[in-house]
Amino acid sequence: MQVIKLTFLALCTTLVSAGHLLTLRHRYKSGTDLLVNDLLRLDEAIKTITTAANNYTGGQEGYEAIRESFAEVNRTNRIAYRDAMTIMPQTIEESNQIISIVSDPIAPDITTAVDAVIAKKSLIDEAGFRQETADGLNLISYDHDTLSLVAVAPKLNPLTIPAAAVPVLRIDLDWRRGVAAFGGVPLAPLTKGGLQEASDQEHDRQ
Numbered sequence: 429m430q431v432i433k434l435t436f437l438a439l440c441t442t443l444v445s446a447g448h449l450l451t452l453r454h455r456y457k458s459g460t461d462l463l464v465n466d467l468l469r470l471d472e473a474i475k476t477i478t479t480a481a482n483n484y485t486g487g488q489e490g491y492e493a494i495r496e497s498f499a500e501v502n503r504t505n506r507i508a509y510r511d512a513m514t515i516m517p518q519t520i521e522e523s524n525q526i527i528s529i530v531s532d533p534i535a536p537d538i539t540t541a542v543d544a545v546i547a548k549k550s551l552i553d554e555a556g557f558r559q560e561t562a563d564g565l566n567l568i569s570y571d572h573d574t575l576s577l578v579a580v581a582p583k584l585n586p587l588t589i590p591a592a593a594v595p596v597l598r599i600d601l602d603w604r605r606g607v608a609a610f611g612g613v614p615l616a617p618l619t620k621g622g623l624q625e626a627s628d629q630e631h632d633r634q
Contacts, residue, residue, distance in 0.1 A: 458515060458519075458522060459515025460525060462511050464526060467534060469504050469507070470508055471529075473501045474501055474534065475537055475541070476500055476501075478541045480496070481494060482544050484548045484552070487555055488557075491552070491555055494552075495564070502568060505572065513579050516583070520585045520587055523592075524591070526580070530595045534595070535595040542602045542605060542606040545561065545606055545609075546605075546606060565607045565612065569614060570615050572600070572616070600616070604616075
């Protein structure tokens with residue numbers, strides 16, 4: 429009897445391990461982990477904007493850190509875009525995991541970053557970087573829209589699009605708020621409605 433129990437337990441352990449491996453293999457093939465890691469790296473880049481802005485005390489030399497933080501966000505955003513274009517259509521669970529990362533920490537960290545830059549508006553204006561700041565935020569905003577609409581939305585499960593639209597709209601409004609604060613005109617359209625359209629178009633092709 430003891431041998432039968434041990435054999436049964438060993439079989440159950442094997443089945444659980446096999447199931448776990450299959451799940452990991454699917455996640456690897458589907459690209460979920462790849463995109464999640466890209467998004468987490470993007471969040472780290474976004475936080476460099478906050479740090480650079482908080483440390484800015486005026487002048488041309490000090491602005492270089494803000495300039496570099498903008499460039500780093502653009503760089504990591506474009507890596508996420510390229511990777512998102514390669515991933516498979518996501519399950520509901522995988523889609524929700526991606527949306528969860530966008531909702532928190534990315535969305536609140538963007539709010540913090542934009543607030544930090546706006547807080548240094550007078551110093552940035554005095555140093556002559558008002559237009560450059562507006563342009564930099566505009567490019568980030570445009571790249572965000574491209575990542576959301578062109579690369580990620582078509583891969584999300586359609587049932588999760590309404591949930592995705594909430595943090596995406598918040599992010600859009602924050603970047604646009606930053607652009608407007610420095611006298612710029614936002615280039616990118618609001619993506620809330622566009623998410624559903626992009627998702628529908630992708631699934632019509634499948």
